[in-house]
Amino acid sequence: MSVQQTASTFGVGDLPEIDVFSAEFRSAPWEVTRRALADSPNGLARSSRGIEALTYAACHTLFSDRRLKIGFDEMYAATGFDESSAVFQSAVTSINNLEGDHHKNLRTLLGSYFNREWVQALRPTVGAIIEDLVDGFEPRGTVDLVTEFSPKIPSRLFTQLIGVPLADATFLERISDQLLKVVYMDPANNEAIEAAYQELADYVNGLIKEKQKAPGDDVVSYLLAAEAAGTVSRRDVVVNTTALLRASTDTTSGQLGLVLAELASRPDLWKLCHADPAVIAPAVMEAVRWRTGAWSILRIAREDLTVLDTEVPAGTEFFGLAATAHRDPEAYPEPDVFRIDRKRPKPTLNWGTGIHYCLGKPIAQVEMEEAVRVLTRRWAAIDFATPFETRGEPFTSQPARMEMTFSVR
Numbered sequence: 581m582s583v584q585q586t587a588s589t590f591g592v593g594d595l596p597e598i599d600v601f602s603a604e605f606r607s608a609p610w611e612v613t614r615r616a617l618a619d620s621p622n623g624l625a626r627s628s629r630g631i632e633a634l635t636y637a638a639c640h641t642l643f644s645d646r647r648l649k650i651g652f653d654e655m656y657a658a659t660g661f662d663e664s665s666a667v668f669q670s671a672v673t674s675i676n677n678l679e680g681d682h683h684k685n686l687r688t689l690l691g692s693y694f695n696r697e698w699v700q701a702l703r704p705t706v707g708a709i710i711e712d713l714v715d716g717f718e719p720r721g722t723v724d725l726v727t728e729f730s731p732k733i734p735s736r737l738f739t740q741l742i743g744v745p746l747a748d749a750t751f752l753e754r755i756s757d758q759l760l761k762v763v764y765m766d767p768a769n770n771e772a773i774e775a776a777y778q779e780l781a782d783y784v785n786g787l788i789k790e791k792q793k794a795p796g797d798d799v800v801s802y803l804l805a806a807e808a809a810g811t812v813s814r815r816d817v818v819v820n821t822t823a824l825l826r827a828s829t830d831t832t833s834g835q836l837g838l839v840l841a842e843l844a845s846r847p848d849l850w851k852l853c854h855a856d857p858a859v860i861a862p863a864v865m866e867a868v869r870w871r872t873g874a875w876s877i878l879r880i881a882r883e884d885l886t887v888l889d890t891e892v893p894a895g896t897e898f899f900g901l902a903a904t905a906h907r908d909p910e911a912y913p914e915p916d917v918f919r920i921d922r923k924r925p926k927p928t929l930n931w932g933t934g935i936h937y938c939l940g941k942p943i944a945q946v947e948m949e950e951a952v953r954v955l956t957r958r959w960a961a962i963d964f965a966t967p968f969e970t971r972g973e974p975f976t977s978q979p980a981r982m983e984m985t986f987s988v989r
């Protein structure tokens with residue numbers, strides 16, 4: 581069925597066009613967005629990959645619109661994965677992509693495991709992981725935070741989450757690094773991604789056998805208890821344990837690197853975080869707004885429909901640009917000023933909104949806050965030894981390298 585336009589609606593062709601792969605967009609997307617918004621009737625623009633939501637309100641509308649789906653099926657298929665591939669099947673049947681009662685059930689289950697008290701009780705564990713890492717490289721006075729620090733925190737924490745020895749963190753970090761590559765939608769990575777997923781699934785299946793013999797208070801034992809109670813299937817246990825690794829490691833490591841890069845470039849703020857730890861939480865969230873890791877979040881139209889007065893055909897891909905929404909003056913007054921004293925700022929969008937809103941946001945916050953707390957307490961100053969670079973835009977933003985010098989207090 582073709583889309584019928586009416587006088588009060590727009591066609592995709594009425595939207596301004598932007599080049600999301602241009603160097604300008606990848607380094608300062610809000611500059612491009614502000615020009616495009618002058619010609620946009622509704623906060624949307626078109627690009628070679630689909631429709632881009634530029635403003636906070638447009639992103640919020642997309643993320644909350646139940647007529648749009650997460651679309652892992654389309655994303656994996658477009659990247660060249662066959663439906664029979666294990667990673668494809670796992671992604672589409674995980675909590676991140678499910679809908680309806682199955683999704684609600686898994687979300688309630690995992691949400692009650694990651695409850696507020698559980699998350700706050702993580703702080704000493706996370707703090708100890710960080711102190712131990714810093715002990716390892718501090719005597720040198722230099723560190724590459726991208727290879728030696730940021731990815732090690734979530735992978736070590738994940739070993740606690742699933743109840744395995746700390747030594748497994750290296751394996752989990754390697755697998756997670758391979759699985760992340762799917763966001764770049766480059767078929768050249770598919771073989772490595774599939775192989776990594778197979779390794780992970782074998783590992784999780786082995787772990788399940790151990791946890792059945794000796795359950796603990798970890799999330800795998802918790803899911804197995806739910807299986808025994810008939811609430812979830814064995815497949816749910818395997819798929820969602822692997823989904824938790826995908827969801828929790830590179831996302832956090834990348835965003836932590838960006839937050840530390842921002843603080844390193846603001847020596848006064850670094851000092852303030854040490855002098856007054858109460859500023860750490862708002863400083864981290866302002867740094868997330870300023871340097872956003874989850875740059876664009878995908879949604880796909882299930883059917884021909886009208887979104888923000890724009891008629892789109894089924895299958896249209898929407899990208900909610902959290903990175904530009906975070907510089908929207910309607911949502912954040914004086915958006916180009918870095919301010920840690922914003923009064924009740926709107927929630928940043930890089931954790932999504934709506935029924936798939938990130939379940940691990942408080943965990944990621946604890947990891948980032950503890951990293952800032954420990955580093956600012958131990959180091960009087962930190963500086964870049966080489967120019968700071970990121971990669972992955974316009975899909976995600978990850979520090980490419982962060983060779984730093986620091987002075988110990």
Ligand code: HEM
Binds near residue numbers: 676687832874931937
């Ligand atoms: C800075 C770190 C993180 C970022 C940027 C991030 C981002 C996201 C995003 C964008 C979504 C999808 C939201 C949507 O489509 O509306 C999501 C979902 C999810 N995240 Fe995170 N995440 C982070 C850390 C974590 C952690 C530490 C966990 C650990 C448990 C986690 C678990 C999940 C789960 C289970 C979902 C699926 C929720 C659902 O579909 O109902 N995330 N996250």
